[in-house]
Amino acid sequence: MNTFSILLVEDDSIERLKFKKVLKKLNENYTITEAENGRCALRFLEDNKSSFNLIISDFNMPKMNGLEFLKEIKTKTQFKNIPFVMLTNTNDTDELKKCFDLGVSGCFTKPQNLSDYSKKIKTILKYWHTNMTFLAVN
Amino acid sequence: METPNLVFIKKLSEGDQLFENNILDILKKEFLEECNEFNNNISEKNYDKAAFNVHKIKHKIGLLGMQDAFELSTNFENELKKEEIKLHPSFLEILDKIHVFLSKLKIE
Numbered sequence: 001m002n003t004f005s006i007l008l009v010e011d012d013s014i015e016r017l018k019f020k021k022v023l024k025k026l027n028e029n030y031t032i033t034e035a036e037n038g039r040c041a042l043r044f045l046e047d048n049k050s051s052f053n054l055i056i057s058d059f060n061m062p063k064m065n066g067l068e069f070l071k072e073i074k075t076k077t078q079f080k081n082i083p084f085v086m087l088t089n090t091n092d093t094d095e096l097k098k099c100f101d102l103g104v105s106g107c108f109t110k111p112q113n114l115s116d117y118s119k120k121i122k123t124i125l126k127y128w129h130t131n132m133t134f135l136a137v138n
Numbered sequence: 139m140e141t142p143n144l145v146f147i148k149k150l151s152e153g154d155q156l157f158e159n160n161i162l163d164i165l166k167k168e169f170l171e172e173c174n175e176f177n178n179n180i181s182e183k184n185y186d187k188a189a190f191n192v193h194k195i196k197h198k199i200g201l202l203g204m205q206d207a208f209e210l211s212t213n214f215e216n217e218l219k220k221e222e223i224k225l226h227p228s229f230l231e232i233l234d235k236i237h238v239f240l241s242k243l244k245i246e
Contacts, residue, residue, distance in 0.1 A: 012197060013164050018150070021157055062190060112200075113150060 004030050004125075009041040009057035009069060010087070015110065019056075022117045026125075037061040038069025045079055052082055054124075059088045059095065067095075070102050085124055139231065142202040142239040150201075155246060161201070162245050169198055169240060173233055180226070189218035192229070199232060202239070207232045 006023075010016050016034055023030050033052070035041035038061060045052070055073070059066040066086050073079045083105040088095065096107050106124060111117045151158035176191035196211035210232065214225040 012194065013168065014161055014197070014201065017157070017160055017164070021154075060190075060193060112146075114152065 004054070005052045006030060006032050007035065007041060007045070007052040007055045007082075008032050009035045009038060009055065009061070009066070011036050011058060011061040015058070015087075018114060018117060019121075022114055022121055025118060026122065038064030038066065038072065041069060042072055045073075055082050055084045056124075057084065057086055059086055059099075067098055067102070070099065070104055074103055139235070140204050140206055142204055142236050144203070146203045147201055159245050162243065165198055165201065166240050166243065166245075169195070169236060172198075173237070180223070185218045185221045185223070189215050192218060195233070199236065202236060204232065204236075 008016060008019060010019070020032060023032060033044065033048075035044050038057070040063075041055075041057070042064070057066045057069055061069075064072075070084055070086070073082070073084060080103075084103075086099050086104050086107045087110050088107055089110055099107055106127070108120050108124070111120060147158060147161055151161070172191055172195050176188055176195065179185070179188035179191060192211055192215040196208055196215065199211055200208040210225060210228055214229045217223065217225055
């Protein structure tokens, strides 16, 4: 089985911990690479030879937030087609609209408990595996 | 005012002691750092940066089961974005309670 490679961009280490715990429970072969903000993630993408199947990024981060990171990604030919999912803490429609205008593949609000987290991640991965496209899964 | 507790963290951990300990380790370490950064930003009137500090701290407040304090923090974060600090004293009270709680907390 091929390894499914995810770049997780999130400044909150507890959120990263939750995300990794959920993915570990899923019965598939994943690798997760972690970056603390958009700037780190961009540097990591540019320096790294390995490719990612999916980018999952927090919206609200210091130095370079999720929206700025998404903008950068979409200007770079080598990365612009990597599916990009935005994690948010809000249902602010203006924020979500900005993400979709820039070509984000999907947005979801961060669930508080692990079982909801697991359901949302399964939904994202299911869409990725079947369609290579996403829907918003708020 | 409500008091910090581990009810939510225990529920989140679903009996996984290692996961719970990891969360508590991070909480103890980062809470102190983030509070120091917040206090510096307030002293220097960097309210935008202080708002971001509050944004991060409030998730830890939520993890410690303090829903009213979480709401107050959200309001304070929004206040700071408008360069207002009326809720600062109430926010400091919350931070003090958490400092006391975390300093007494023994990780199993």
